[in-house]
Amino acid sequence: MxxxxxxxxxxxxxxxxxxVPDQILTAMSDTSMYHRSDEFYKISRECSAMLAPLFGSKNLPIMLTSSGSGGLEAAVVNLTAPGDKVVVVNGGKFGERWEKLNRGYGCEVSVLNLSWGQSPKASDLLDLIQKQGQTKALFLQANETSTGAYYRIETLVPEIRKNFKGLIIVDCISSLCAHEMRMDDWEIDAVVAGSQKGFGLPPGLAFISLSDRAWGNLSARPRFYFDLARERKGQAEGRSAWTPASTLTLGLHAALKMMNESGxxxxxxxxxxxxxxxxxxxxxxxxxxxxxxxxxxxxxxxxxxxxxxxxxxxxxxxxxxxxxxxxxxxxxxxxxxxxxxxxxxxxxxxxxxxxxxxxxxxxxxxxxxxxxxxxxxxxxxxxxxxxx
Ligand SMILES: Cc1ncc(COP(=O)(O)O)c(C=O)c1O
The missing domain is CATH 3.90.1150.10 (Aspartate Aminotransferase, domain 1)
Structure with a gap:
């Protein structure tokens, strides 16, 4: 043998x-729950409430049925308009994804290209922002998963904030749960995460949390599936606009309870x-x-x-x-x-x-x-x- x-x-x-731990698998085995039922709405609302502290925000995150990249796309389509100037950090495959997404949606993109494995410096980003002029948003990762670099968001963002008042949007798909995120304290406008990473769930859910400022500055770009304003209204009551990945939501509930138990x-x-x-x-x-x-x-x-x-x-x-x-x-x-x-x-x-x-x-x-x-x-x- x-x-x-x-x-x-x-x-x-x-x-x-x-x-995926057994407790989560067991929670997901109930496939009979109807997603338009009070029982499911309650579970959804509890998930939103338990998710918020992981983002370090008083605002409730939005749950989307998509892989993490859907959450990235939701950030771009809801917060930028064609022709907006944006800065992107590209230090690996996922920085490249922000760049492609923003270009795909017609933004004018300036890129801080890093040698792979490096982390961005606040001074380099501020120089690029100043050179670009009228930068609407800065897009970066917390973790560049293709290299394993962590961008030390807790010091980098407050440093950038001293001289940049535009939107700061952080892909935390592979960092949330492993690295603390305090988006309200660090003045971050959008944070994106995904189920198959720190949450111990299969793929299929993305999460996005927006700051008050971001909610107040949604772009006029046309959108449909990833319309965050529409989702926000429904999800406050536990209702999603489209059929949610309900079994994953049950798993999420179990995962968040486990995380809360340990703190x-x-x-x-x-x-x-x-x-x-x-x-x-x-x-x-x-x-x-x-x-x-x-x-x-x-x-x-x-x-x-x-x-x-x-x-x-x-x-x-x-x-x-x-x-x-x-x-x-x-x-x-x-x-x-x-x-x-x-x-x-x-x-x-x-x-x-x-x-x-x-x-x-x-x-x-x-x-x-x-x-x-x-x-x-x-x-x-x-x-x-x-x-x-
Ligand atoms: C930092 C980061 N961003 C984006 C993604 C893409 O997420 P998904 O594959 O769930 O679309 C990943 C996936 O590994 C990631 O690690």
Whole structure:
């Protein structure tokens, strides 16, 4: 019997979709709930109320039936008009998506192009905004998932705010739940998130929260499916304009209850601890971090040593252990692997994934002290665990 035959399920260590806990699966098994019923409206309203603190806003977020990109599109179509000048940070595949979306909708786009792995500096963005003139909105990520860089929104945005009064729109699809978001305090106008990331749900829901200022400045652009004003009115009562992904909503309710039980601070601490352990693992087996200055707490991007092909490692992890890591994209293909600890990932899940990686690396020409990575991760986890 080989190792794989012992596994009955895929194990997800990629930055979305993330593992779905049994409590959420059970909640989603009720497929008989009618989405135009008082029972469902109540669940929807409770979801909105429980979601708001994750965005750090007094406003209720809007739930959309779409993947995360639908939430990005909703931000662009509701907050910009054709010809508007916007600035976009492009430090990887998802910055590129903001750029394409804004161009697709006829905005005039200035791009701050970053070398992959880098984070934007407030001064560079303010220079670009000043050069562009009359910038309506700035679009950026919190986490650039293709590189694993976290853009330190908590310091970056307040710094930009000192000299920029336009809209600031942040794609938090892979950062929400792992990194704290306080959109009201940091004066962010729109935050977008997605179900298959920190929420431990399958794909299919996007969330978007707007500031008072953004709600008061919706553009006149024609729109239909993603009409946020229409959704806001209905969702205040738990009604969505279109048929919602009702089973996912039931799962969301369960996920948010689980998060609330532990408390949001514990949730952020957990992700911080998991990320630290993954970084300690990489260091102990001589894998360089791809974004050492500002690594994300959602995923850890590790550089492959010379002579080790990251794409082969990812394939082998899947074939031998049913362990789904993410490889590098575009210029990073074969050069890095991305290990996610986002969502409902326990310390033992983490150790599982890391040990699978050690097995595969050892068989692919990387010479290191076998077991040292897992040990370093365990030591780091223990160091950061409150003991009775
Ligand atoms: C930062 C970021 N933005 C946007 C997306 C796109 O989300 P979706 O694939 O749900 O449309 C992703 C997905 O990985 C992401 O990580």
């Amino acid at each position: 080989n190792d794989k035959e012992l596994f009955t399920q895929n194990r997800l260590f990629c930055p979305g979709p993330t593992p 949001l601070n514990e949730l952020y601490k957990h992700h911080d601890r998991m990320a630290r352990a993954s970084r300690a693992f990489a260091k102990a087996i001589q894998l360089k971090l791809y974004c050492p200055e500002s690594p994300s707490n959602s995923l850890t991007t590790m550089c492959m040593p010379d002579g080790v092909d990251g794409s082969k490692v990812v394939k082998e992890l899947r074939r031998r252990y049913q362990a789904f890591f993410a490889g590098g994209q575009d210029q990073l293909k074969g050069k890095v692997i991305r290990y996610s600890h986002l969502g409902f990932v326990s310390v033992f899940d983490l150790i599982n994934g890391l040990s699978a990686l050690e097995f595969v690396l050892a068989d692919n020409g990387h010479s290191f002290d076998f077991g040292a990575g897992v040990k370093a991760a365990m030591v780091e986890l223990r160091r950061n665990t409150a003991r009775p």
